[in-house]
Amino acid sequence: MEETNIKDFMITEENSIFEAMKRLDIVGKKILLVVRDGRLVATLTDGDVRRWILKKGDLAAKVKDIANYNPKYLRENEKNRAGRFLKDNSIEAVPILNEKDEIVSLVLWTDEEVGVQKKLDIPVVIMAGGQGTRLYPYTRILPKPLIPIGEIPITEHIMNRFLEYGCRKFFLVINYKKNMIKAYFNELKRDFDICYIEEEEPLGTGGGLSLLKGQINSTFIMTNCDILIEEDCQEIYEYHKNEKNLITMVCSLKNMQIPYGVIDIDEKGKLVNIREKPQRPFLVNTGMYIIESEVIEKMECDKPIDFPEIIKKYLKQGSKIGIYPISEDSWLDMGQFDEMEKMRRKLGYE
Numbered sequence: 001m002e003e004t005n006i007k008d009f010m011i012t013e014e015n016s017i018f019e020a021m022k023r024l025d026i027v028g029k030k031i032l033l034v035v036r037d038g039r040l041v042a043t044l045t046d047g048d049v050r051r052w053i054l055k056k057g058d059l060a061a062k063v064k065d066i067a068n069y070n071p072k073y074l075r076e077n078e079k080n081r082a083g084r085f086l087k088d089n090s091i092e093a094v095p096i097l098n099e100k101d102e103i104v105s106l107v108l109w110t111d112e113e114v115g116v117q118k119k120l121d122i123p124v125v126i127m128a129g130g131q132g133t134r135l136y137p138y139t140r141i142l143p144k145p146l147i148p149i150g151e152i153p154i155t156e157h158i159m160n161r162f163l164e165y166g167c168r169k170f171f172l173v174i175n176y177k178k179n180m181i182k183a184y185f186n187e188l189k190r191d192f193d194i195c196y197i198e199e200e201e202p203l204g205t206g207g208g209l210s211l212l213k214g215q216i217n218s219t220f221i222m223t224n225c226d227i228l229i230e231e232d233c234q235e236i237y238e239y240h241k242n243e244k245n246l247i248t249m250v251c252s253l254k255n256m257q258i259p260y261g262v263i264d265i266d267e268k269g270k271l272v273n274i275r276e277k278p279q280r281p282f283l284v285n286t287g288m289y290i291i292e293s294e295v296i297e298k299m300e301c302d303k304p305i306d307f308p309e310i311i312k313k314y315l316k317q318g319s320k321i322g323i324y325p326i327s328e329d330s331w332l333d334m335g336q337f338d339e340m341e342k343m344r345r346k347l348g349y350e
Helices: 017-027 046-054 076-089 154-163 178-186 204-212 233-243 307-316 337-346
Strands: 002-004 010-012 031-036 039-045 093-097 103-108 124-128 169-174 193-198 220-224 227-229 247-257 261-265 271-276 279-291 321-326 331-333
Touching: 010 017, 017 031, 017 046, 017 247, 031 103, 039 046, 039 093, 046 321, 076 093, 076 103, 124 154, 124 204, 154 169, 154 227, 169 178, 169 204, 178 193, 193 204, 204 307, 220 227, 227 279, 233 247, 233 279, 233 321, 247 307, 279 321, 279 331, 307 321, 331 337
Parallel strands: 010 031, 124 169, 124 220, 169 193, 247 321
Antiparallel strands: 002 103, 031 039, 093 103, 220 279, 227 331, 247 279, 261 271
């Protein structure tokens, strides 16, 4: 367990849900404490926010619209039993209050102690065949899957994340500079399997799946080779299965700032308001998916297609496609130079 500075975890009822998401990113934990006049009145978790988004909730709505107003807590003289309290209630954090209901501290499990149940033994398909034109001239020399982030390539970082969950079977769909990719991974000392799926011609972010017919007969994960998702993959998988989705897209909240003053007018063309460089949140596709194996078996062979087009086809057919929203800070994208530097810093490489 650890006891942490409480001020960063506090938020008011009048803050927006979007502001709460940004605060959750800053603290790096899954809970915020909702205060009124310095006293605890509710809690807000990342799960509360996720459920709101999935119901098409407005991110401009207030924290008070989704907060839990029956929070669990302990008094100062009960702090020594916080560990048992967390276990008994299956929660990751408990606020400690004084007799005035003022928050004194927050006791939470360390990530190692809370952890994830590392039992997600399903195949992982990594789309690693592209030329990485956005990272030119690096990719003139190295294929994108081997671009180093710190001391190891991005694709090895991706594999290491999934290994933590028990995934031991990887399929690398390769094309551009494929022999370099194979040479690198063949020299690794590893206790997991890699199967190379070689494209003869570029097949896009989805077409390469057709080369896997007969090789995957279970639910599987597919990811681009230039992203890291710092979320609980076990929870994403369980959400996918519980919802009985054919495909689940992992989507990130992305805050986009318009670099101009935006003009609001009424129906008569009269100026109502000027908003300077407003920010607007969007849910965007990260490039990671949970997919049922029947998607592979129904694909046309060797036909170039991007995976979003495959999703659109199934939507038209009425198939169930779900999304799993994550915060902006949980998605690391190496696809552009500035984002690559951000990824390096986030992973501890200065």
